Amino acid sequence: MTARLDQRAREVLADEDAVRRHDASVFDLRQRRDAAVAEVPDWEALRERASGIKRHLLDHLDRYLERFETQARAAGVRVHWATDAASANRIVSELLAARQVRQVIKSKSMLTEECGLNPVLEARGIEVVDTDLGERIVQLAGEPPSHIIVPAIHRSRFEIGALFHRTMGTPEGESDPERLTRLARADLRRKFTEADAAITGVNFAVAETGSIVVVTNEGNADLGMSLPNLHIACMGLEKLIPAMSDLPVFLRLLARSATGQPISVYTSVVTGPRPGAELHVVIVDNGRSELLASDGHRGALGCIRCGACLNTCPVYRKAGGYAYDQPIPGPIGAVLAPSLRAKEGGAELAQASSLCGSCSAVCPMRIDLHGQLLAWRRENRTAGALERVVTFVAATAMTRPALFGAAGRTAANFWSLLGRRFAGNPAASWLHGRELPEHPGESFRAQWLRRRETPK
Amino acid sequence: MVATKGNTEVSAREEILGRIRLAALHKARHPGQHPPPALPGGWETFAGRLESVGGTPHGPVAGAELRRMAFDLASTRAGDGRIVAEPTAADWLGPGPWQLASDAAIPHAYEDVAVGFVRGRVACAENGAVAVAGSDATSRALLVLCQHLVLIVSVDSVVPDLHAGFAALPADAFGHHHLTWISGPSKTADIEQALVYGAHGPLTLDVIGVER
Amino acid sequence: MATERDIGLFIPCYVDQLAPEVGWATVRILEHLGHRVHYDPEQTCCGQPFLNTGAAGDAARLARGHLARFARFDAIVCPSGSCVATVRHRFGELGFGEQGDEARQRANTFELGEYLVDRLGTPDLGARFPHRVALLQSCHGLRDLGLGPRSETGPDAEPVRNVVEQLLGTVSGLELVPSSRADECCGFGGSFAVKFPEVSTRMGRARLEDFSAAEYVTGTDVSCLLHLAGVRAHTGTGPIPIHLAEILASGLGEAKAS
Numbered sequence A: 001m002t003a004r005l006d007q008r009a010r011e012v013l014a015d016e017d018a019v020r021r022h023d024a025s026v027f028d029l030r031q032r033r034d035a036a037v038a039e040v041p042d043w044e045a046l047r048e049r050a051s052g053i054k055r056h057l058l059d060h061l062d063r064y065l066e067r068f069e070t071q072a073r074a075a076g077v078r079v080h081w082a083t084d085a086a087s088a089n090r091i092v093s094e095l096l097a098a099r100q101v102r103q104v105i106k107s108k109s110m111l112t113e114e115c116g117l118n119p120v121l122e123a124r125g126i127e128v129v130d131t132d133l134g135e136r137i138v139q140l141a142g143e144p145p146s147h148i149i150v151p152a153i154h155r156s157r158f159e160i161g162a163l164f165h166r167t168m169g170t171p172e173g174e175s176d177p178e179r180l181t182r183l184a185r186a187d188l189r190r191k192f193t194e195a196d197a198a199i200t201g202v203n204f205a206v207a208e209t210g211s212i213v214v215v216t217n218e219g220n221a222d223l224g225m226s227l228p229n230l231h232i233a234c235m236g237l238e239k240l241i242p243a244m245s246d247l248p249v250f251l252r253l254l255a256r257s258a259t260g261q262p263i264s265v266y267t268s269v270v271t272g273p274r275p276g277a278e279l280h281v282v283i284v285d286n287g288r289s290e291l292l293a294s295d296g297h298r299g300a301l302g303c304i305r306c307g308a309c310l311n312t313c314p315v316y317r318k319a320g321g322y323a324y325d326q327p328i329p330g331p332i333g334a335v336l337a338p339s340l341r342a343k344e345g346g347a348e349l350a351q352a353s354s355l356c357g358s359c360s361a362v363c364p365m366r367i368d369l370h371g372q373l374l375a376w377r378r379e380n381r382t383a384g385a386l387e388r389v390v391t392f393v394a395a396t397a398m399t400r401p402a403l404f405g406a407a408g409r410t411a412a413n414f415w416s417l418l419g420r421r422f423a424g425n426p427a428a429s430w431l432h433g434r435e436l437p438e439h440p441g442e443s444f445r446a447q448w449l450r451r452r453e454t455p456k
Numbered sequence B: 001m002v003a004t005k006g007n008t009e010v011s012a013r014e015e016i017l018g019r020i021r022l023a024a025l026h027k028a029r030h031p032g033q034h035p036p037p038a039l040p041g042g043w044e045t046f047a048g049r050l051e052s053v054g055g056t057p058h059g060p061v062a063g064a065e066l067r068r069m070a071f072d073l074a075s076t077r078a079g080d081g082r083i084v085a086e087p088t089a090a091d092w093l094g095p096g097p098w099q100l101a102s103d104a105a106i107p108h109a110y111e112d113v114a115v116g117f118v119r120g121r122v123a124c125a126e127n128g129a130v131a132v133a134g135s136d137a138t139s140r141a142l143l144v145l146c147q148h149l150v151l152i153v154s155v156d157s158v159v160p161d162l163h164a165g166f167a168a169l170p171a172d173a174f175g176h177h178h179l180t181w182i183s184g185p186s187k188t189a190d191i192e193q194a195l196v197y198g199a200h201g202p203l204t205l206d207v208i209g210v211e212r
Numbered sequence C: 001m002a003t004e005r006d007i008g009l010f011i012p013c014y015v016d017q018l019a020p021e022v023g024w025a026t027v028r029i030l031e032h033l034g035h036r037v038h039y040d041p042e043q044t045c046c047g048q049p050f051l052n053t054g055a056a057g058d059a060a061r062l063a064r065g066h067l068a069r070f071a072r073f074d075a076i077v078c079p080s081g082s083c084v085a086t087v088r089h090r091f092g093e094l095g096f097g098e099q100g101d102e103a104r105q106r107a108n109t110f111e112l113g114e115y116l117v118d119r120l121g122t123p124d125l126g127a128r129f130p131h132r133v134a135l136l137q138s139c140h141g142l143r144d145l146g147l148g149p150r151s152e153t154g155p156d157a158e159p160v161r162n163v164v165e166q167l168l169g170t171v172s173g174l175e176l177v178p179s180s181r182a183d184e185c186c187g188f189g190g191s192f193a194v195k196f197p198e199v200s201t202r203m204g205r206a207r208l209e210d211f212s213a214a215e216y217v218t219g220t221d222v223s224c225l226l227h228l229a230g231v232r233a234h235t236g237t238g239p240i241p242i243h244l245a246e247i248l249a250s251g252l253g254e255a256k257a258s
């Protein structure tokens, strides 16, 4: 009866300290976002503008993709197209193989996470080094990211210190974030200088100029783009924006929504390759054109992966990213999972929401996230046949008042029984960490009929 | 590249664009330019914001004072380390203890640089960011490889908001591989949200405002 | 034709079955203010649980029935934000139009507190409740009905009144206890509470902890309050949930037996 996310969450929730730390540090991001937003006098207007631009963009996506391709080619970029995750991975690994690449430095890209690129490259004997500190931590731990902006937010400094000691030979017992960061910096500097190729994601792609825009705080993408002579950038086809003058609209929203910074430390607009180097852009569909074809779900393509909906989501903050068991957790992960089909079990996530609506209210792109979850719930109805019969019977009872009233009277009698814990109790999942409220004995309707004459 | 692979990619392109064209779309219009927000501009506002993102503002300075300030910064930040200035920054600074960066050098040549001097084109008050055009950072690696970065901008180039910031960029700003907005020193908070400056890029960022 | 003072009383299922006293508190308040309260004992669920589980067909049947039952009133009042939000905003998902009589009827369906503040200018009901009280801003009331300011909005959003706070301001002796997360969800969420009990109750516990300085926690939705009551009964700590209508009616006599 209870959902798989809830069963997975049970493990996480058993560790009270870890839950509190996770909840507090994720909520801290949400509060930083609030403080930053309070300083922007045109915040709601910006959200409106950004979602309007994206709506326009998506309605003319074919035209803008072609324009981007033409302009990027003119600037010396090699453009590739991938229908799905497998072909994206194939394109990247063949590019690397053709140049005998042994070592790749990678900066954060949720798309390559979605496509499962790393294992494909590793199977071909290529060493892939994730360079974003959080991503490096989860890579060394052999885990996926648990958050799209702060991948290792579920780990404590002590766990990270022990991990570094085990994998990089750093001093035992070191748990100071600054010293740990320095140690990782030194280790990764070496990787940066040795690498033969860099793979990055793309935050925005400007159709007008054929530019890609990559945003980081750590400077890892910039190091990647500056050092090796081969740079492969992977982008979902929804990352386009029409023109350079649209870019500030999105940039003013992105970092504030993500971490409360007024802008990320590095915003690099890259037009064409570095002199003497190669730049390849892989445009990936992987379920996106299907979303585009659905009026109910198209809005999700406006996502700029800021993570604000995760930070505000009380379910995500309590259950943690792994409970979702998808490349992208949280509200946007639940909305995208059924169409990206990276992993089984995505459809269930539409249920994993109390529908509080904070995600939709916080989203800089004004995506109606909880509305989209409801849309998935409607579309996936056919799955649970038994549940369907039950709701039909209940709905029938509720449209026939006499029955509804009778159910009410009888309910009182069953109530005390339901409140006890016994095998097969249909109220068992309510009774998990909760008691049934006391039944008043007589419904409002019965009281009203007894106490008042109803004039017809 | 292998011919068959090329064909697969061509058909992938047609398949994707075909699917997009089949989607029932609405033809929403572009909502137009965002009107300028009511935000304060000026060097002081920029300097305050730069400090809040971990950078250090200096100035405004003019003429000989600029040179003196650059010398001071070079010695405090660099110690005995190597100092490199991009040619357009050196134009403003004049001769000094810095070597000139050259686009002919391989990027790895900047691995041991302690201090880099680079000229910025526009400074944005709302976020403390400075725009560095590709033509002013011909060796892009210097921006991120140096341990300490010093950006030099004209105080007249400060704009209040990012829309104005993009609008103020010269026409050729995007023409040399990259245009990079830099707001503060590189940083991370990936370990328990503790803010640490100097993630992969420079440990410090100084910005000198110049009156010309 | 009924006048504005003839109120159709919409009693949601939870109130009917589990919290009839909230229904009566609503009756007492409205009658004290001079309204004639009409309760149709044949009324049914508005369909929200079915809308939320994706059973659109069942929801539509219930929605049609609901609209027919209440068609003769100019104002319909209900002591539950989420049920009002369903009628006013979500019947649209079922294909009900945005124009005509049905749309007007939906627009005239009010959550009790909102009716008191927006239509009656926050009347002083002479309520007295000398306790420390925390406020649970139920999500649908807050984000769908706009009963109060949302923590997510930017500075250029339309300012909104804070319905529940304004009403609690009229209650003598009541001390409002601030919460560190003013509009965090309590974890009820209808079917969510049953399908995700671990997460749902953990969310409920967090809210109760946040409210721990209070003796009572109040709000506009019986469903959320019952969930918190269930969690509280299990853990044995935290403020006692009480519906806003009961606090507001605390200075009024018993409802007439007619």
Ligand code: SF4
Residues within 6 Å of the ligand: A257, A302, A303, A304, A305, A306, A307, A308, A309, A310, A332, A359, A362, A363, A364, A365, A366, A367, A369
């Ligand atoms: S859905 Fe909205 S809030 Fe969530 S990550 Fe995407 S843009 Fe951010």
